Amino acid sequence: MDGGDFDHPVRGRLNAWGIAALDGAMHRLYAGIKGRLLRDVPPVVVELGPGAGANLRYLPKGTRLIAVEPNRHMHPILRRRAAQHGIELDLRTLAGEAIDVPSESVDMVFASLVLCSVASQEQVLGEVRRVLRPGGRFACVEHVAAPPGTAARRAQRLLARPWKWMFEGCDLCRDTGAALRGAGFSAVDVRPFVLPASLGPIRHQIEALCVK
Ligand SMILES: C[S@@+](CC[C@H](N)C(=O)[O-])C[C@H]1O[C@@H](n2cnc3c(N)ncnc32)[C@H](O)[C@@H]1O
Numbered sequence: 001m002d003g004g005d006f007d008h009p010v011r012g013r014l015n016a017w018g019i020a021a022l023d024g025a026m027h028r029l030y031a032g033i034k035g036r037l038l039r040d041v042p043p044v045v046v047e048l049g050p051g052a053g054a055n056l057r058y059l060p061k062g063t064r065l066i067a068v069e070p071n072r073h074m075h076p077i078l079r080r081r082a083a084q085h086g087i088e089l090d091l092r093t094l095a096g097e098a099i100d101v102p103s104e105s106v107d108m109v110f111a112s113l114v115l116c117s118v119a120s121q122e123q124v125l126g127e128v129r130r131v132l133r134p135g136g137r138f139a140c141v142e143h144v145a146a147p148p149g150t151a152a153r154r155a156q157r158l159l160a161r162p163w164k165w166m167f168e169g170c171d172l173c174r175d176t177g178a179a180l181r182g183a184g185f186s187a188v189d190v191r192p193f194v195l196p197a198s199l200g201p202i203r204h205q206i207e208a209l210c211v212k
Pocket of ligand 1: 055070071094113
């Protein structure tokens with residue numbers, strides 16, 4: 001995919017606008033977790049689906065960020081914010097299923113709220129492992145399926161189809177922790193957490209750190 005799937009005239013723009021508008025609120029929710037996951041960031045990193053740049057503030061000034069972002073509507077704000085944060089942006093209009101980065105060439109890949117939307121978690125995680133050097137890290141924070149048998153899980157199932165249409169492929173019902181554990185990393189640390197009820201169908205989340 002070269003970004004064409006994100007060219008819907010209304011949704012692509014709406015999602016870019018929405019993500020940018022929620023930036024401050026997201027930072028308040030995730031600052032602690034992202035601060036933990038994104039410590040000791042190496043000078044060159046790959047981010048999958050950076051959107052409007054919610055994670056730029058956690059990177060040291062001067063970091064070279066290889067940003068794999070298929071939705072072109074996100075690009076102008078991402079470019080502007082990268083410049084504001086002193087990040088050297090290397091923007092690729094690509095999906096994470098096929099990353100144009102050489103094998104074993106980077107020490108860290110990260111993503112937030114992206115594995116819910118990719119077409120194939122297996123392919124994306126395979127690509128993450130391919131581009132990481134041995135010992136390299138993959139860090140992510142993702143919303144996931146609520147525990148089986150709960151009202152939250154039933155609500156996710158009910159909402160799944162319209163949600164997926166509106167949010168360009170976002171699947172409320174994924175067991176991303178299992179996908180990470182099955183992806184062939186040498187170590188995987190998955191920590192579940194629950195956000196306030198106001199976050200509705202995306203309140204069940206995980207933070208994860210995987211080592212190749
Ligand atoms: C919910 S937004 C999250 C944006 C940002 N990471 C954040 O935390 O605010 C999901 C992002 O993933 C991107 N995305 C969707 N499918 C993708 C794929 N296959 N590969 C890479 N990025 C993808 C979308 O374009 C969007 O920018």
